[in-house]
Amino acid sequence: MTNCPTVLSRGSCTVPNCAHEHNILVCEPCGFIADDANAYTGHLTSNRHKTRIAGRGITLYCPICEMNIESGTWASHKAGSNHLKQAIRKGASPDVDPEEGANDQGQKYCQLCKLAVENSKWVRHKRGTWHLKRKDFAAYQAALVDAERDKNGISTNGKLGFGIVDFTKTKKTVTRPIVLKATAANVRVRLTDSKLVSSRANMDTTLVSFILFFLANDTFILVLL
Numbered sequence: 001m002t003n004c005p006t007v008l009s010r011g012s013c014t015v016p017n018c019a020h021e022h023n024i025l026v027c028e029p030c031g032f033i034a035d036d037a038n039a040y041t042g043h044l045t046s047n048r049h050k051t052r053i054a055g056r057g058i059t060l061y062c063p064i065c066e067m068n069i070e071s072g073t074w075a076s077h078k079a080g081s082n083h084l085k086q087a088i089r090k091g092a093s094p095d096v097d098p099e100e101g102a103n104d105q106g107q108k109y110c111q112l113c114k115l116a117v118e119n120s121k122w123v124r125h126k127r128g129t130w131h132l133k134r135k136d137f138a139a140y141q142a143a144l145v146d147a148e149r150d151k152n153g154i155s156t157n158g159k160l161g162f163g164i165v166d167f168t169k170t171k172k173t174v175t176r177p178i179v180l181k182a183t184a185a186n187v188r189v190r191l192t193d194s195k196l197v198s199s200r201a202n203m204d205t206t207l208v209s210f211i212l213f214f215l216a217n218d219t220f221i222l223v224l225l
């Protein structure tokens with residue numbers, strides 16, 4: 001099964017019976033979307049992945065020496081005589097944390113890859129496999145954030161939480177109105193499911209049930225019985 005293109009581009013998919021894979025496997029440190037489970041396990045054992053999670057192979061910037069440093073050599077750079085000399089010259093402590101890499105003499109810093117690239121290789125870098133993979137990953141992450149914020153054009157309004165309901169003190173029903181609004185035109189909204197937090201916590205919810213009433217103007221009313 002191939003990854004669902006709608007999930008990748010929009011963060012979620014509502015296509016009925018969509019035949020694509022919706023459980024997208026990603027490696028965040030590498031900025032990698034696996035095509036399938038095999039590619040994912042293959043990636044986890046790759047040298048590229050091991051280098052990344054060991055914190056090597058990215059570009060850091062030394063604020064004392066004002067230059068890019070390969071992350072694998074940061075410890076030895078910081079302990080080196082040049083770095084100490086620069087720190088003394090500036091009257092600063094040599095014990096600094098590295099910063100994110102920067103555009104340096106003759107180098108461009110790629111934020112996606114966290115790597116400084118020679119100016120002469122920049123064009124080729126941007127067309128490179130790993131840069132493009134990270135670009136896809138960044139687009140997918142942005143789509144997830146959008147989908148989370150916007151629910152793809154649907155916003156919910158109203159207090160969804162019932163809090164703790166003490167049935168000895170309340171009447172038998174508790175209600176909460178919810179407004180579902182579509183921010184885009186021509187979107188039809190239907191609330192298809194609702195869950196109690198307590199049902200996630202595996203508590204006995206057999207005594208609890210919902211009724212969902214549909215009112216006019218996209219307003220639903222959730223009644224706890």
Ligand SMILES: [Zn+2]
Pocket residue numbers: 004005006007013014015018019020022
């Ligand atoms: Zn899908």
Ligand SMILES: [Zn+2]
Pocket residue numbers: 027028029030031032043044048049052
């Ligand atoms: Zn990885």
Ligand SMILES: [Zn+2]
Pocket residue numbers: 062063064065066077078083086
């Ligand atoms: Zn330094």
Ligand SMILES: [Zn+2]
Pocket residue numbers: 110111112113114125126130131
């Ligand atoms: Zn890049």
